[in-house]
Amino acid sequence: MAMMDEARPEGEARGPTFEDLTLDDTLNDLERVEVYGDSHIALQRLVHVRLLAEVAETYGFEATRDRLLPLVDKRVSDEEFVVRQNLAEQLRGVARMLHEHGGDEGYSLIVERVLRSLARLVVDIQPEVRIAAGESLVTVAAMLKPADLGARLLTIVVHLAHNDEAEDMRMTAAVLLNELAVSLGPELCEQFVCSELEHLARDPVFRVRKATALNIDAVCRVVGPAVAAARLLPSFLLLADDDIWGVRKACAESLVCVSKALVPEVRVAKVLPLMQSFLRDASRWVRNSAYQHLGPFLATLPPAAITPAVLAPFIAMAPRVDPPRGTMPASTPPPDAELSIFCAFSFPAVAFTLGGARWDELRPLFLVLARHPEKKVRRPISYALHDIARVVGPDLTFRDLFPVFDLFCRDVDDVRRGVIRGMAPFLASLHPADREACVPVLRETLDSVPARGWRLRRLLARQMHSLARIFSPMMVFAQVRPVAESLLKDEVAAVRNAVAVRLAPLLETVGAASLVLREDIEASLLSGATSGNASTRLTLARALEALAAELPPEDFLGSFLATLKRLGRDPVPGVRRRVAALARRAAEAAASAKAAAAASDALKPAAPAAGSAVSTAGASAGASAAAGPASATSSPEAAAALAVCASEPSALGGSGGGGGGGKAGAIAVSGASEATTSSVRGADAVTMSTDDTAALFLIENPDRAPPTPALAYLADAPGMAELLAQLRRDADAEVRLAAGEEVVVGARRGAVGSDEGRGGPEHDEQGAASGAGSESMLAGESGEAPGVEGAPEVAVAPAVVGNPDDPDAFADAAFASGLPSSAAVAPAVSEAVPPIPPAVDGSA
Structure with missing residues (x-):
């Protein structure tokens, strides 16, 4: 190395050494x-x-x-x-x-x-x-403050715009003038920015003019329609007639945003002819750009301005595809596939603009897009099918859209995913009689999903609460309930969890017509408490968590309280953890309600002692009942009549009320409230949004979820206080954390158990049973630290405190190697739980 340094020329720099980088x-x-x-x-x-x-x-x-x-x-x-x-x-x-x-x-x-x-x-x-x-x-x-925007900020950009030596600086100025328009405000934009854009639109360098055409839309929105039409639109029209095709292409890309900033009259008089000229432009790149933005542009026009001649180019974007001649690679899409994709994406907006009265003009295009051989074209149609159904109305939906809906349900996964996401709102847009005639599609869709398609089954599971509200009680019992039960037994925990938190509407809908049928559903659900499969009991615990917050207090206490207390003494820590989290939130909600009542009483004027007592439990129960509508109860005669109807296959296949009868005959339900029945079956009861991340937070994160006010009644239920106290003394650390007990853990940590498995959604049947400890621990096989195979007991290091209400502290409060394993279940718990028979399939 020394010889190499000596041989290095004297003027050559030496690179950094290891010591330099240390x-x-x-x-x-x-x-x-x-x-x-x-x-x-x-x-x-x-x-x-x-x-x-x-x-x-x-x-x-x-x-x-x-x-x-x-x-x-x-x-x-x-x-x-x-x-x-x-x-x-x-x-x-x-x-x-x-x-x-x-x-x-x-x-x-x-x-x-x-x-x-x-x-x-x-x-x-x-x-x-x-x-x-x-x-x-x-x-x-x-x-920045408004006083500094002009003197401190705008001057920087203006200097760039007037840099005659470097065109890149003027291009940067065009971009910044557009992006700073919102911060500068309408006054500064009208006084200075519009003048600068007018100057840049006449720049001798075409790259500057192109940058100006691409960055004029935000300024148009900020200055308002009048100023935009008077000052910026003339410059935009000048750029649209530029000799360079790149500048015209940039105008075609900005045309939609500029059109939105103008009043409808100016759009029709000035912008529409401009779009038509772009569609006939000599440059292929300008024409393609115009066609790509044609659908969004038509959606900005008044319906009366979209004449058949104006609509014709949009319809021509997806011509009928003939079999290709000659040979080509299998991966090569049809020649019109690219424009057809843009047409499919903007089709719902154009249909919404034209309305259902002009559906016949778009129907041929819709059928071409729905049967297009390229799945990228069918996919946006499948995702927007329920929105199109709301536009065209129930009659046209059943005639034109339902055959496509049925076809998409058996399509490839990318297409099927969109139609399953919108299944409930789509069926809600049909007439009641047509809707119930289409209900077998639920079972057909579920049966057609492959075993590895758990994401599709989860999407279907997320529709259960909406589907239960749009069908008649008998159809819910006969058709929706079997699908929900199949999903509750799915091999993937994500599917089971999705349907477990959506069972309350199903019970309410059926219970509004027949208590007998509702009790049958409850018995089938509660049978999971005696299952030998820990995953089944864990799913039941999740379902009870959701039902406790959604059902009226008297319904939950009468039907599910005993099972909830049984699961609180389950031998699997993961199941007990769910019950502990529910009991903790109920206790916190009751304490908050009592504190609020005491504070309210302190603010009231003094009242006689006899009238000053406040029934906190009653107030909590009333608040919980107000959170969700109580189910209408039938008379014993009505329940018996419905039980007889339920035993008849023809009755189960019939259509409920609301539509005046069904294809297989209507069922007359005596004793049920007409208002309740119509609200249950009405399409207005459907929640169109399928994003339920916030709703599932309570179920997926029981230890971090805040107290739920609707659960306050549960804290006063018989035996719940004792159960919560017992869970706070549980041998398992995560159960005590979920119950609200602060747990001291060591610095050395083993693997933290979870309600699901470690192997992902596809392989969680064994892991879901573990919860916070595996089934092997139940048999007393583990005397080691949880998550550390063969690790001996060690001294506990300086401790940290984990609180389930503090996410940061809770993240640190994991299992430590010095904690007792979940095999050391308290004797009282072991004696209270009868032995669980092994599962038939041999699983945990």
Whole structure:
């Protein structure tokens, strides 16, 4: 190595050695950024410049002002452009910290130091640096006071727009004028920005004109329709007639946004002829861009302006596909597939604009798109089918859309996923009689899903609560209930969980007509409490969690309380954990209700002692009953009549009321409320949204979920206080955490058990049974630390406290190797639970 150094020419620079790249571990992050951010090695400067925003947030305002901002001033002129690029990205985080924690002095630093640095970076010769600086400039603009927007911010962009030597600077100015329009406001945009855009639209360099055409839409929205039509639209029309096809293509891409900013009369008079000229443009690229934006543009026009001649180009985007001639690779899509995809994506918007009265004009196009050989064309139609059904009405939906709906249910997974997501709202748009004639599609769809298609079954499971509200009680009992029961027994926990939290509407709908039929459903559900499969009992515990919050208190206490207390003494810790979390939330809700009642009484004027008593339990029960409508109860005669009807296959196949009869005959239900029956069957009861992430948070995170007010009644139920106290003394740490008991754990941790398995949704049958401990622990096979195979007992290290109401603390409160295993179940628990027979299939 020494010989090589001696042979190196004297003027040649030597690269960094290992010693040069070594960092001093005794320095904290702030000191490291100070020392190595000014290093002669570019890599060290880059690494530590990327830490600026994080270090500023960690060490506060004073450290940022005194020690980090001087480094920023140096690195603005760094010789490596990648360092300058990352510095520009970090400045938005530094400015945010100064704005939130610096007060007036911090604002002054933003204006004087940060904005000055961005002004230098935004004129950098490297486009990557300018882009990063422009994005940070937009972020900082939202922090500035109105008085500083013009003098401090707008002047930076105006100088760029008037840089006659560098066209890249003028292109950057066009982009920034558009992105800063919202922060600048209508007055500054009208006075200065419109003038600059008019100037840039006549720039001699076509790249500048193209950038102006692409970045005019936000300014049009901010200044308002009148100013946009008077000042910006003439410049846009001038650009649309440019000699360079790239400028015209940019106008075609911006046409929809510009049209939205104008009044309908101007759209029809000025913008519509412009779109028609783009569709006939000599350049193929301009025509393709115009066709891609034709559907969204038609959706901005008044329906009367969309004549058959105007609609004809849109319909021609998806011609009938003839068999291809000659040979081509199998992966090659049909020639019109690309335009057909754009047509399919915008078809619902055009249909909504035209309305159901003009459906016959779009029907041929719809059928072509629905039967297109390319799945990318059929997929957007499948996702929007329920929206189209609301537009065209029930009669046309049954005639034209249901055959396509039935076809999509047997299509490839990408297409089938969309139609299953919207199954409930689509069926709700039909007449009641037609709707119940189509109900067998539920079972057919479920049976057609392959074993590995658990995501499709989960989508179907998420429709159960809506499907239970749109069919008659007898149809729910005969058709929807079997599908729900099949999903409850699915091999994948994600499917079981999705349907377990959606059973309350099914019980309410059936119970509104017949208590006998409802009790039959309840008995089938509660039979899982004696199952030898721990996953079945865990699913039942999840279902009871949801039912306790949704059903009226008297219904849940009368039907499910005994089973809930039985599951609270289940030998599997995962099952007990669900019950413990439910009992804790109920106790917290009751305590909150009592505290609120006491505070309310303290604010009231003094009243006689005899009238001052407050029944907290009654108030809690009333609040819970108000949270969800109580099920209508039938007379014994009506229940008996419905029980007889339920035994007749013809009765089960009949259609409920609301439509005046069904295809197989109507069922006369005596004793049921007509208002309740119509509300259950009405399409208005369907929730169109299928995103239920927030609704499932309580079920998926029982230890972190807040108390539920509707559960307050459960805390006063017989035996619940004793059960909660017992669960807080449980031998399993996670059960005690779920019950609200603070648990001291060691620093050394084993694997934390979960309600699901470790193998993912497809392979969780064994893991779901484990909960917070596996079935092998129940047999007393494990005397080791949970999650650490063969690990001996060790001394507990300095402890941390885990509280289920504190997510951060709860994340640290995992199993430690010194905790007793879940095999050490309390004797009282073991004696209270009868032995569970083994499952027939041999599973846990």
